[in-house]
Amino acid sequence: MLISRSNRKQKIYIFIIEIFLLIFVLLINLPFFWMISASFKMKDEVLAFPPTVFPSRINLGGYIYIWTLVPFARYFLNSIIVSVSIAISKIILSSIAAFAFAKIPFKGKDTIFYIFLGTMMIPFEVIVIPNYIIVSGLHWLDTYWALIIPFVVGAFSIFLLRQFFMGIPRDLDDAAEIDGAGKLKYLFSIIYPLSKPALLTVGLYAFLASWNSFLWPLIVTNKDEMRVIQIGLKALQDSWMIEWNALTAASTLATVPIIILFFFVQKQFLEGISITGLKA
Amino acid sequence: MGLRERRNNLMGWLFISPPIIVFSVFIFAPMIVALVISFHKWNLLSPMRFVGFKNYIKMFHSDSFLNSLRVSIIYVLGTVPTTVIMAIILAILMNQQIHGLSFFRIMIYLPVITSMAAAAIVFQYLFEPNFGLINFVLASIGLPKMKWLNDPNQALFALILVGIWKRVGYNTIILLAGLQGIPSVYYEAAKIDGANTSQVIRKITIPLLSPVTFFVTVMQIIASLKVFTSIVVMTEGGPAGGTDAIPYYLYRNAFVYHKMGYASAVAYVLFAIIFIFTLLQFRFGEKRVHYQ
Numbered sequence: 001m002l003i004s005r006s007n008r009k010q011k012i013y014i015f016i017i018e019i020f021l022l023i024f025v026l027l028i029n030l031p032f033f034w035m036i037s038a039s040f041k042m043k044d045e046v047l048a049f050p051p052t053v054f055p056s057r058i059n060l061g062g063y064i065y066i067w068t069l070v071p072f073a074r075y076f077l078n079s080i081i082v083s084v085s086i087a088i089s090k091i092i093l094s095s096i097a098a099f100a101f102a103k104i105p106f107k108g109k110d111t112i113f114y115i116f117l118g119t120m121m122i123p124f125e126v127i128v129i130p131n132y133i134i135v136s137g138l139h140w141l142d143t144y145w146a147l148i149i150p151f152v153v154g155a156f157s158i159f160l161l162r163q164f165f166m167g168i169p170r171d172l173d174d175a176a177e178i179d180g181a182g183k184l185k186y187l188f189s190i191i192y193p194l195s196k197p198a199l200l201t202v203g204l205y206a207f208l209a210s211w212n213s214f215l216w217p218l219i220v221t222n223k224d225e226m227r228v229i230q231i232g233l234k235a236l237q238d239s240w241m242i243e244w245n246a247l248t249a250a251s252t253l254a255t256v257p258i259i260i261l262f263f264f265v266q267k268q269f270l271e272g273i274s275i276t277g278l279k280a
Numbered sequence: 281m282g283l284r285e286r287r288n289n290l291m292g293w294l295f296i297s298p299p300i301i302v303f304s305v306f307i308f309a310p311m312i313v314a315l316v317i318s319f320h321k322w323n324l325l326s327p328m329r330f331v332g333f334k335n336y337i338k339m340f341h342s343d344s345f346l347n348s349l350r351v352s353i354i355y356v357l358g359t360v361p362t363t364v365i366m367a368i369i370l371a372i373l374m375n376q377q378i379h380g381l382s383f384f385r386i387m388i389y390l391p392v393i394t395s396m397a398a399a400a401i402v403f404q405y406l407f408e409p410n411f412g413l414i415n416f417v418l419a420s421i422g423l424p425k426m427k428w429l430n431d432p433n434q435a436l437f438a439l440i441l442v443g444i445w446k447r448v449g450y451n452t453i454i455l456l457a458g459l460q461g462i463p464s465v466y467y468e469a470a471k472i473d474g475a476n477t478s479q480v481i482r483k484i485t486i487p488l489l490s491p492v493t494f495f496v497t498v499m500q501i502i503a504s505l506k507v508f509t510s511i512v513v514m515t516e517g518g519p520a521g522g523t524d525a526i527p528y529y530l531y532r533n534a535f536v537y538h539k540m541g542y543a544s545a546v547a548y549v550l551f552a553i554i555f556i557f558t559l560l561q562f563r564f565g566e567k568r569v570h571y572q
Binding site for chain 1: 289293373374378382387389396402405412448506543548554
């Protein structure tokens with residue numbers, strides 16, 4: 001808060017800050033602009049020096065080229081299948097566990113809860129080798145199972161939902177007890193309707209984390225038709241006849257849907273981040 | 281034990297059984313398995329051979345491991361203070377009575393939500409020495425063109441810039457929430473005492489924000505220790521090992537050279553380093569995980 005300033009001086013001050021912030025956010029988003037612009041250029045124009053800001057004419061060659069070179073639609077579909085499956089199962093399984101932790105008194109509850117929280121301290125990089133061995137032992141390499149099953153439930157989403165469920169007032173619980181409503185019925189008829197924002201937040205985090213994940217799909221998929229979009233980008237980049245307009249076109253296809261989605265749900269998302277202060 | 285109590289126990293354990301199974305198979309068992317493998321020599325094909333602490337000893341005598349340790353330390357030192365300081369400044373600016381706060385919040389967050397693989401490809405294009413935008417800007421303000429990803433030191437510097445770009449928005453949003461949590465009575469008291477802006481920032485904002493700053497710093501250190509995707513896409517650890525940070529070194533040893541025992545030992549060392557920072561956060565950090 002700026003204080004001890006005259007009103008006019010204050011206004012100028014605020015204006016300078018706004019201009020500075022505007023320049024800053026435009027600057028950090030410049031790579032996205034450059035990506036989209038390059039994706040519509042001809043394959044010679046992307047190599048021009050000095051570079052052109054806008055394509056001299058709109059050219060879809062890059063977009064068409066990636067489709068002929070690799071099964072890009074398949075990569076995209078794989079990413080959607082995996083990310084949506086993970087988001088849905090995380091909402092269901094995490095909410096059921098969170099419900100138990102928040103509303104059912106049972107033996108060993110606190111111990112298990114802390115053990116669950118402890119899993120968040122283990123970096124995935126550390127357990128990636130045994131996970132690979134387990135998944136290959138199950139003959140899951142190059143299958144959706146490998147990409148989905150290890151992530152169907154997570155401590156972070158359980159934690160987030162438990163905190164939310166605990167905030168649901170006590171008298172509602174009692175009402176449910178008196179009615180003799182079964183626990184599951186209670187979960188479905190009272191908790192879920194009241195928790196839509198929290199459930200949506202969990203689903204969004206899960207979807208985004210899965211969509212952007214790289215290390216695990218890199219390791220467990222090898223076949224072209226099982227690749228997700230992020231690994232597809234890497235594969236495209238490795239093919240020797242690729243041009244920058246095609247690469248930026250592929251990058252555009254991998255990011256722009258997410259950016260559009262984010263514009264619709266940003267409120268949910270940013271508030272979730274601010275409140276939990278956890279994972280991005 | 282009453283009927284109701286028994287039913288609650290049964291229900292409770294039933295409801296938490298899916299995560300128990302998933303965590304056991306994909307987290308707890310792997311933690312133990314990784315430790316066991318780290319004491320063996322194993323290439324996935326021939327049987328495992330117990331070698332005691334040899335992998336760990338070898339690691340600390342290996343130039344390539346010490347190099348990746350050096351790369352990781354430089355990467356952490358290059359990203360953490362800059363990201364956190366930039367985020368503090370941005371959060372303070374965004375906490376003024378500005379117009380378009382939600383616009384700025386969205387725009388600053390776009391690099392955080394987009395995929396690192398796609399961003400890394402775009403940055404590779406931006407850093408391209410001959411026709412990349414960054415060298416064009418350097419040249420047009422009279423600076424020499426740089427080699428960027430073709431030079432070991434400049435490549436690491438480029439990765440650091442990308443790392444800052446990727447994370448500054450996340451840190452800003454958390455710090456902004458922290459700033460908004462500072463009760464306005466402090467500011468009002470300072471106003472009555474006639475404090476100026478810089479005094480308010482130094483004497484009120486920074487100290488009261490410090491738990492959040494601490495949290496953000498630790499999280500940033502951990503994130504920087506895990507840098508991986510940008511390396512895979514932009515440099516593949518090179519040139520000349522200049523960007524071979526520990527996670528990439530681990531990946532190479534495990535999934536390219538199939539030295540599973542040695543790579544598991546590297547994984548445990550990485551775990552130990554990250555764990556120290558996690559404990560620091562638990563021990564000294566204010567618990568910031570509330571949903572009320």
